[in-house]
Amino acid sequence: MTAVLSLEHVDVDLGRRPVLRDVDLHVEDRQLVGLVGPNGAGKTTLLRAVLGLVRTRQGRIMVADRPVRPGRSPIGYVPQRHAFTWDFPVSVQDAVMTGLARRIGLFRRPGVEHWRAVGDALERVRMTDLRRRPVAELSGGQRQRVLVARALVLRPRVLLLDEPFTGLDMPTQEVLGELFTALARENAVVMATHDLASAVHTCDRLALLNRTVVAFGRPGDLRDRRVWMEAFGVSERSPLLASIGIDGGVPAERGA
């Protein structure tokens, strides 16, 4: 199968400092890929490079067989929840409609087809019943769903999620993980996360990033503790290894 998102030999510098080096990553349709690595590994920079928001020094990024173009490639981006203003007096459906603002254009009102796209997106994240509720009244998990719906209104081929589990309790993480699994039946999904247990449990593939892709594979195949130690810069006594079942156990996972 061909990749819907591919990065080949990608280098990115920020402020003249090397941040990403020789990154290779290939994501197929209907794959849920977890992008994991320590603080400063370059996860956000990689997502921003895929969005065309930072310049690559060299290498190639292709989305749906075309070089990435900022704002034009079929990519849905779900920012971290704190990056969105939640105390603004708008309803769930209006917040989701902002995902179409660029397409609708300045000073034009949304048409029937735009409201249909909003309705479809809300249905996919199971928020139809709450569509008229002010966003200020939503829980963290519901807010995450609104942001996902806002990305889905553009009907992207690739969905990028930036730290979707941060600050959410385990039951909410589990329900969201199921949602992302369902979305990955129709889209390629790339999720940057610090939540290793959820990533191992939810994702089809993991990319271990530390300035470059240290390892890529099914969670169940990434059992060599040395690659985790190298990617995260931890010792073999680190609780990180135990938390993902590498320490003697076998990680539970989806789709092994």
Ligand SMILES: Nc1ncnc2c1ncn2[C@@H]1O[C@H](COP(=O)(O)OP(=O)(O)OP(=O)(O)O)[C@@H](O)[C@H]1O
């Ligand atoms: N605008 C910038 N100018 C220079 N360096 C930057 C800039 N933005 C980020 N960096 C550096 O690039 C590196 C990668 O940062 P990035 O935010 O991509 O990592 P991350 O894996 O997302 O980290 P975290 O998990 O902490 O969010 C860090 O060393 C950071 O200090």
